[in-house]
Amino acid sequence: MSVVEGTSLAATKLRPPVPPGRFVRRSRLDDILDSGVDGHARLVLVSAPAGSGKSTLLASWLSGRPEAVAWLQAEESDSDPARFWSYLVEAVGQAHPAAAIDLKPVVAGSNGDDLVVVTALVNALAAVAGPLVVVIDDYHLIDNGSVQRGMERLIDLCPHQVTIVLSTRIDPPFRLGRLRVRDQIAEIRGADLRFDTDEASGLLGSLDRALLDQLCGRTEGWAAGLVLAGLSLERVTDPGEFVEAFRGDDQFVVEYLRDEFLATVDANDRRRLLETSILEQLSGALVDAVTGATGGARWLSDTAAVNQLLIGLDRTRTWFRYHHLFRDLLRLEAQQAFPERIPGLHARAAAWFESQGDHGQAIVHRLAAGDAHKAARLLLIHGQRLLAGGQTETLRGFLEQLGDVAKTLTWCALFYGWCEYIDGRYSRSESWLDTMADVAPEGFDHTPAISLRMNISLARGDVATALATARQVSATDQLMSYSCDLATATGAAYAWAGLADEARRALRFAAEKAAAERFRTAHVLALVYQAIVEFDSAASAQTAASTAIDTAQEFGLAAYHGVAPAYAIRARTGDDPARAHADATHALNLARRSSTDLALGFVLTACGDTLIGLGDAAGEPLLAEARSIFARCPDPGVAGRYLARTESRHGLAEAGNGRAAALVEQLTEREMAVLRYLPAEMSQRDIASELFVTLNTVKTHCRAIYRKLGVGDRKAAVQAAREADLL
Incomplete structure (x- = not known):
């Protein structure tokens, strides 16, 4: 095609x-x-x-x-x-x-x-x-x-x-x-489209006007009915008798096409019509491939010249399609005439489309032929294109049609995982990654799934798990060898963990790689995360946020929800109250559309902080909302720390939740042992079991850790420990 x-x-x-x-x-x-x-x-x-x-x-x-x-x-x-x-x-x-x-x-x-x-x-x-x-x-x-x-x-x-x-x-x-x-x-x-007698005369030729009036009445001026009547009037010997019998309603059209039109066409033409009805569009080469005959181009041209139900799609008379009503009837007839041959016809069509590089149509016909395994092999290539093009609904549709086959192939499981992640169903996405791991053969390269695993962790507000994965990636040459989304996810993990130097290196590389790959969303996100990294320095953050926003606007992505943190940062670090209020409002509107818990909580905090500073009463409820979101995050990283500092600064929480300039007191060896378990999703009882100590001992160590780090809870302790290079 x-x-x-x-x-x-x-x-x-x-x-x-x-x-x-x-x-x-x-x-x-x-x-x-x-x-x-x-x-x-x-x-x-x-x-x-x-x-x-x-x-x-x-x-x-x-x-x-x-x-x-x-x-x-x-x-x-x-x-x-x-x-x-x-x-x-x-x-x-x-x-x-x-x-x-x-x-x-x-x-x-x-x-x-x-x-x-x-x-x-x-x-x-x-x-x-x-x-x-x-x-x-x-x-x-x-x-x-x-x-x-x-x-x-x-x-x-x-x-x-x-x-x-x-x-x-x-x-x-x-x-x-x-x-x-x-x-x-x-x-x-x-009603406007109904043909009157004068218009019908142009369509049907030199038919007697009284008969034209009668025919328009019987068809109610319906174009398809008049076209069908015109096809027959060229063959009948008594036009008056024909018009008297012709009705032109939907059911009559079906019966007429079957009993009159198809019954009178040449046997070879009828066979080609039925065989090619499986196609949405037709060309000579495609007709020949499906029917196993020759002369398809001439047949299409000759048929279109006498049959207005075959519609030309280009000026070169190369591509055609059947009128929808005609196509539907032909398919019904084919299903009745030779149902056992239809899968084979689809297989021929699939082979032709594959030879032309149109894997999407090839998959459609492989599935129609009942060959799920060949369709799945084509999806290995085409699925990546669909993901890159953002066509996740089309990809999901193919996967669902594959049925159980999708559960046995690594790439199908990975595609399913991305579809579920993009739709915000993180547990299902993770389940598909587990399926991928279960069906993967020995020696399988799991790297393509790493960025998805990090994105799932960050979406859930589990910075510790994402950070552990990012460190594994950084210890290899994977960032150099794979697409920019891996570098972007790695940089994001470092950014949310507050590890500025590592984040800057990864995000600089991610932006360069995304620009080279023309992956504009990843490019913008890398710049947004750079602004988050610089957030503690107002001037640097303002510059980085403005760069991210300007780039997003240049790319046509100013309304993309992923840009929300940049607008929130520009609002918080700017010195123009009017623009700060406008940026905060825009950031909130974007973030509420599709953001993850981590990004939404951060935007709520930054915008709440900004609005309180501007004397707007709407700011404090935003901080309360952020607190409820971070409460369900296993480890919100710097976003959680920023909320604690903001609440403390505005007198909404205990001062102990602010940033500790340095350790109040060095942690003991046993306290360090407990600290290493705090980022994991383990209860204090589970930690006690791992360390072979009592639950009360772990509780005592945790209280000491919080006091020495100058924080008030476990999540804040984890982030403070990272900033102190203890984790």
């Missing part, structure tokens, strides 16, 4: 279908569409049932318009947010290549986050010179809430020179009433 360079995005999805050889220019509908664009309507909505002629209308109308066009043919698989926005960005890029260059990594890096992507897309569209019409055909196939929210926001914010056109069978879940009141919408409905 033709694909967009460097991606698995089908180019044929990004072009309007070619108008059929016989089509009618419907000026009354063109006028409605024209008025929508010329009147700068935010949305042009074409909403009507299947077979109403929506796509043909839009394609023919656009051929007469001067504006640049971005066309997207939606499919069910496009409900994955990252996949949808990637296609839409690529569609815009077909009209304005420069606009898409910076947007592609934003989509991938944010996993299709609607707030991030739409903000960047609106900014890019605002810079486009000249009017642009953005068309999404078959929008009813999109059923993802995030995409729906993003599209409604895009419609609200779109620059005046951009018009959004949606073709759909059902109305989108937007606040259409608001657009109508504001006169910001143009609409074409099913």
